Amino acid sequence: MEKVYDQTKVEPKWYDIWEKAGYFQPEINPEGKPYTIILPPPNANAPLHFGHALYTVEDILIRYHRMKGEAALWLPGSDHAGFETQVVFEKHLEKTGKSRFDFDRETLYKMIWDFVQANKGTMEGQLRKLGFSVDWSREKFTLDPDIVKVVYKTFKKLFNDGLAYRGLRLVNYCTRHGTSFSDLEVIYEDRTTPLYYIKYGPLTLATVRLETKFGDTAVAVHPDDKRYQKYIGETLSIETVLGPAKIKVIADKAVDPNFGTGVIKVTPAHAPIDFEIGQRHNLEIRQVIGFDGRLNEKAGKFAGMRVKEARKAIAVEMQEKGLIEKMDENYKNRVGVCYKCGTEIEPLPLEQWFLKMDGLAKTAIEAVNGERSRTIKIVPKNWETTYFNWLENLKDWNISRQIVWGMQIPAWRCIKCSEVKSQKSKVKTTTKSSKLNNTIWIVTEGEKPEKCPDCGSAQLEQDPDVFDTWFSSGQWPFATLQSTKPEDFDKFYPTSVMETGYDILLFWVARMVMLGIYITGKIPFKDILLHGKVLDPLGKKMSKSKGNVVDPIEIANLYGADALRMALMYGNAFGHDQALSHPKLQAMRNFTNKLWNIGRFIIDFAPEDAKHLNPTAVILGRDPVSKYGVNSATTPESTNHTDSGLTTFARMTGKNEDDKQILEKLSQTIKTVTKALDSYRFHDGSDALYEFIWHEFADKYIESTKDRRAQAQPVLEYVFRTSLELLHPFMPFITEELWQKLPHEGKTIMVTKWPNNINT
């Protein structure tokens, strides 16, 4: 062995050996009880980012349970990441001077497909590099045909149950990207925006959105507002920039009498609250801003202008006409923006597919708060509050996206029937009429229907939209297990643990709980573990725009994957954010070198006649033959380290005090690490191992054996080998390398038995 540990010579060689031997598959422990983790599928559009290195937590759990003899399945996959990927690809297109509008749907889809396949390969190689023992034979991609089939089936069931419906609502729309978003995807920014007090006949009202005034279909006040009682129900004649107009005054309790003058204009097509007021009062939805972000013909001479431009022009003109009473320049408000490009989100009326959430949310609440027989535990527990709070106030979920990259929604519209029905509900579009729209949609499990069941027409048109990515990934646990191997679902579902970042608790985890229970009747996982973010060395969030992203693979190349994994666990309470720390990485790299040199001492520097023994047998006092109570060739019974040897060792000849102590401390460490892993306190485990191996075993015990080396050899080997086994889930590569050099039974540390103590 070389004097200094060189991870580049050790780490690359083991992964293939493990994989080819089938150790990553649960079948290696056919009798074991199932233990399942579904890998949160990384986006297939990019290499891994640093957060993915925290898959270490899952690998630790999987390796631990595998060593405990369980049928441990860690199922890998990747996510097509619909909108995210399309944005990445569009940027990529931009560099070549093209845009997505230069291609038809099929071509674009094919191009993104190829792009994703290439990245997927990179990403898979990176997971291997980090030592993650996922079962590649069961790998899935969210756009695999069998996954798509499952998702379509779910949608059809939702549709049949009345939980998926086509509705006209105000949706969050990015006019730059040309698609709508769910509420969760909108981010809000604080802005200072001028607030105009404008005159509507005898009334004055405050608004920032002058440009939507052409879509006003009422003026509203609070029903109890004494100032305006006499106007309620009246129709006012008002002067506008487009000439005289008439507008009705209504009363609605959604109006805050303390805002502005207590009077608001109601623009159902362009403001969520106004939309609701409009629904209650049966107001017309008059859209004046188009999906291109420009005012339409209803804005008269302002037609064609972008929203901001129009706002300015209108302000100037109103000022001239004396229609602006005053202006508050320092009004602070919050504006929703696209989380990708920062464009202001326009609330626009659009027919989309929505999921009715209240019932689904209720089951998801019950699954965590203990009202269902099988309860989900969230670790750290404080996230329960966030989870409940969101689910309790959930609005219906818009699952339609106007992009091509994703699963096209399996819904067809009969062109004939829709023409007839749209004439019936011509002017006003209300909730009632949008419900009516359900009837013109034919939903299937993916196959194109031959004809309309109502009129028999074969002129059917598929909804061009695709599902929100989270709708499909929300089905990932059962969708994967239903499409890998025939027995998998029955055996491995519900899964054991869902481990992911707290930032997608609502986006993803909560939706998996809802959809999982809805489809299977069972919770999708028993424990939810939420890890923190990995921040840059200065404690700032890593982001491409800040240019402070660190590539985990580079770090692994520099310090070793083992050191990286250990550094992420060591000294950091699970669930907390942590800054990437080079000193800590260095310390863990040093730790690998320490391990290596302990190995060198025990193996290369062993006295000739004490080599190649069976340490376990010696310690257990089961080998009566040799000089030290040792003969390697014959072991009376198979070694069994379910007994740490502690009590048995006490009966041994010699009974060296140091031997006894180190075995006792080893026994303690086994307990600590086992308990730590069972309770998801990973740093307790890594800290205990580091402390024991370095400061107890190496610094004290090994030093103490130097003048009685041969006698201590079995204990040295035994304690070291057991330590490696405990450490293996954390640092798989070096532990395997050293374990192989020590006397051992079995082929690999990966599937050796977890040290199991408990005899004191």
Next chain:
RNA sequence: GGAGUUGUAGCUCAGUUGGUUAGAGCGCCUCAUUUACACUGAGGAGGUCACAGGUUCGAGUCCUGUCAACUCCACCA
């Protein structure tokens, strides 16, 4: 507007149900000088546990309040 997290050594962080002199890694100081390992070993300095009250025989830990940093949810017309 609602909720959560964090504040402990110079830096980065542990400290689960309250219980001896508050710990680790890195850094710093002294010593060892080729030892299995210098990616080393032995020893050491360094803390008003954010602040103010309270509960308790006993509080870094529990309660109340204050300050500071960060995050999430709702969403303002």
